[in-house]
Amino acid sequence: MALQNTRVAFIGSGVxxxxxxxGLVDQGLLTGDQIIASDPRRxxxxxxxxxxxxxxxxxxxxxxxxxxxVVLSTKPQVVNDVAKSVDGNARDAKLILSILAGVRISTxxxxxxxxxxxxxxxxxxxxxxxxxxxxxxxPEVPEPQREQARTMLQALGEExxxxxxxxxxxxxALSGSGPAYVFLFMEALIDVGVHLGFSRRDxxxxxxxxxxxxVDYAIQSNMHPAPLRNxxxxxxxxxxxxLYELEKGGLRxxxxxxVWAAYRRSVELGDAQEKNKS
Numbered sequence: 001m002a003l004q005n006t007r008v009a010f011i012g013s014g015v016x017x018x019x020x021x022x023g024l025v026d027q028g029l030l031t032g033d034q035i036i037a038s039d040p041r042r043x044x045x046x047x048x049x050x051x052x053x054x055x056x057x058x059x060x061x062x063x064x065x066x067x068x069x070v071v072l073s074t075k076p077q078v079v080n081d082v083a084k085s086v087d088g089n090a091r092d093a094k095l096i097l098s099i100l101a102g103v104r105i106s107t108x109x110x111x112x113x114x115x116x117x118x119x120x121x122x123x124x125x126x127x128x129x130x131x132x133x134x135x136x137x138x139p140e141v142p143e144p145q146r147e148q149a150r151t152m153l154q155a156l157g158e159e160x161x162x163x164x165x166x167x168x169x170x171x172x173a174l175s176g177s178g179p180a181y182v183f184l185f186m187e188a189l190i191d192v193g194v195h196l197g198f199s200r201r202d203x204x205x206x207x208x209x210x211x212x213x214x215v216d217y218a219i220q221s222n223m224h225p226a227p228l229r230n231x232x233x234x235x236x237x238x239x240x241x242x243l244y245e246l247e248k249g250g251l252r253x254x255x256x257x258x259v260w261a262a263y264r265r266s267v268e269l270g271d272a273q274e275k276n277k278s
Contacts, residue, residue, distance in 0.1 A: 009067035012074030013039035023155025038063035064089035083111035102269030126156035134171035173263035
């Protein structure tokens, strides 16, 4: 039991923080009594107390007092304000676990005065326990706390540990923002279905099940997507005609350009946070 008798403070109680709380409580990894959630919105706190039996406060310093793990789950732009609001309590925590996009470990070290930091990048399917999180840890994080971090992140879905922090900005662009690309593709397919003549409800059902079934099939087949695509593409057939147009329109290039743009923006955000702290 990696988290037995461990007190966890969530600073920021938004969607991703709730996903982690839900996974931890539902899987019996933590009880509600072990969790204290902090958020400026009192009504939000009432929701979390009712759903998961957690403790709630609007005071970040109160939340982090005596907390062994501090989860940073606010908007990244307010990290400096959050650091001031905890009143130095985070220095005594055994682990700082950040899910803040673009905020580097060096910034977290300086802001919270604690060298034991895990930086992670989850994605939105974590809300149903189907996410994937890329994470790394400073050398100062001992093995028991690494196992605690791994356990907490597994409550969101799958996790991948990386040795170098540079992969976090890459993960932000690929898997962190990835659901947005998938949703846009799905939206485009639904709109085409309506244009073809389907009702919007039928078009949505066709696209959602096609995407879900394709993903499940790819996972179970354990094959690269290229041969799977070839299975659907008969010479001179309808799929071949469609793929020709998609390739001619530069689909791969547009996707690559989008992911690279997200990566550059993640790096820019990290640079800005470090500049503001220095």
